[in-house]
Amino acid sequence: MSTRADAGKPAPPWQTAAQPPETSDAIQALLAGYFQRLAEDASASRRDPSEAAAQAFRNRWLGRRQGVLQQLHETLLKPAPPAWKKALGQALNLLRREADALAEALEAAARQAAARQRLASEALDITLPGSPGAGRGAPHPLLRVMDEIVEIFAGLGYSRAEGPEMETAFYNFEALNIPPDHPARDEQDTIYLGPGLPGLLLRTHTSPGQIRVMQRQAPPLRVVVPGRVYRRDTPDASHSPMFHQVEGLAVDEQLSFADLKGTLEHFARVYFGTTRARFRPSYFPFTEPSAEMDVECFACGGRGGAACRTCKGSGWIEILGCGMVHPELYRFAGQASGRWMGFAFGMGVERIAMIRYGIDDIQRFYSGDLRFLEQFRD
Numbered sequence: 470m471s472t473r474a475d476a477g478k479p480a481p482p483w484q485t486a487a488q489p490p491e492t493s494d495a496i497q498a499l500l501a502g503y504f505q506r507l508a509e510d511a512s513a514s515r516r517d518p519s520e521a522a523a524q525a526f527r528n529r530w531l532g533r534r535q536g537v538l539q540q541l542h543e544t545l546l547k548p549a550p551p552a553w554k555k556a557l558g559q560a561l562n563l564l565r566r567e568a569d570a571l572a573e574a575l576e577a578a579a580r581q582a583a584a585r586q587r588l589a590s591e592a593l594d595i596t597l598p599g600s601p602g603a604g605r606g607a608p609h610p611l612l613r614v615m616d617e618i619v620e621i622f623a624g625l626g627y628s629r630a631e632g633p634e635m636e637t638a639f640y641n642f643e644a645l646n647i648p649p650d651h652p653a654r655d656e657q658d659t660i661y662l663g664p665g666l667p668g669l670l671l672r673t674h675t676s677p678g679q680i681r682v683m684q685r686q687a688p689p690l691r692v693v694v695p696g697r698v699y700r701r702d703t704p705d706a707s708h709s710p711m712f713h714q715v716e717g718l719a720v721d722e723q724l725s726f727a728d729l730k731g732t733l734e735h736f737a738r739v740y741f742g743t744t745r746a747r748f749r750p751s752y753f754p755f756t757e758p759s760a761e762m763d764v765e766c767f768a769c770g771g772r773g774g775a776a777c778r779t780c781k782g783s784g785w786i787e788i789l790g791c792g793m794v795h796p797e798l799y800r801f802a803g804q805a806s807g808r809w810m811g812f813a814f815g816m817g818v819e820r821i822a823m824i825r826y827g828i829d830d831i832q833r834f835y836s837g838d839l840r841f842l843e844q845f846r847d
């Protein structure tokens with residue numbers, strides 16, 4: 470294809486016609502051959518949607534020195550007799566506008582093609598296998614310990630449930646039989662979400678999960694509720710304003726404290742490898758009776774003495790709180806009271822992990838220090 474402006478150049482129109490045309494169609498027809506060449510050049514250029522091709526097209530037609538329009542200006546308009554200048558000037562303007570519109574369309578298409586190509590080349594192939602070793606992640610030790618705890622109970626038929634971290638005082642306290650004047654409700658201990666979220670607080674334990682589960686599901690049931698909890702504590706080696714718990718709840722027609730002991734002793738055996746456990750009387754408003762469970766120190770075999778750092782010499786390690794579900798809770802959860810018996814327990818995941826791995830400072834879990842975290846990689 471010829472893109473040269475002077476190829477097959479027609480004779481100047483004033484040599485073939487007596488009068489310049491007046492209608493716009495006839496004026497445009499003066500340069501009919503150029504309009505056709507322009508259209509052909511544009512469709513040829515479209516086959517190569519590059520910015521370079523679009524730029525070359527613009528130069529060929531609109532280039533300041535060599536462009537077809539500039540040449541026509543010099544060779545056709547300038548030498549034209551005065552009577553023809555107006556019509557020829559209008560025809561040239563039409564051609565110029567058409568060339569400019571086509572050049573713009575080609576440039577836009579080229580930009581689009583470039584963007585598409587960039588997107589395609591930057592696309593992530595999620596089907597590619599990962600590169601092992603190079604920065605491969607691993608579950609955080611806390612999530613891992615939490616999953617291991619949940620797994621042990623899953624083996625006993627417990628399902629997993631979750632509750633919201635943002636709770637109401639009803640679920641966090643009232644429905645758990647915690648009286649309005651209980652110190653745990655104090656602003657010193659509980660993070661209330663303030664005037665923007667009236668009535669809401671960050672759950673201080675996973676026990677609201679007991680009520681939420683029993684509201685949804687009638688006994689018999691067995692669930693564990695892992696999750697984050699919050700207390701208004703200043704961070705130090707054994708405190709963090711956010712930590713993790715796993716709650717457990719089993720309710721049936723006939724469950725006794727013996728079932729509670731058997732279940733939790735099984736857990737301790739599997740998780741810590743210990744054989745002996747003891748239950749010390751304790752108090753929680755939502756269990757009655759309540760107990761604290763200790764396992765025999767697996768580091769010193771229960772011998773204790775000043776040398777054992779794991780149990781601080783007592784031979785026992787406290788691992789969780791537990792008890793028989795307080796009868797009031799069934800009522801709060803909308804279940805028939807007097808019909809069900811159950812037990813509940815709650816353990817701190819950080820505490821369990823620290824005991825198991827001999828970690829001396831709870832803050833290590835939250836520091837993001839890879840030297841610490843990488844020790845828990847498989």
Ligand code: PHE
Nearest residue numbers: 674676753790791813814815
């Ligand atoms: N919610 C109690 C705590 O955070 C633990 C617990 C759970 C005790 C279930 C008894 C039964 O300390």
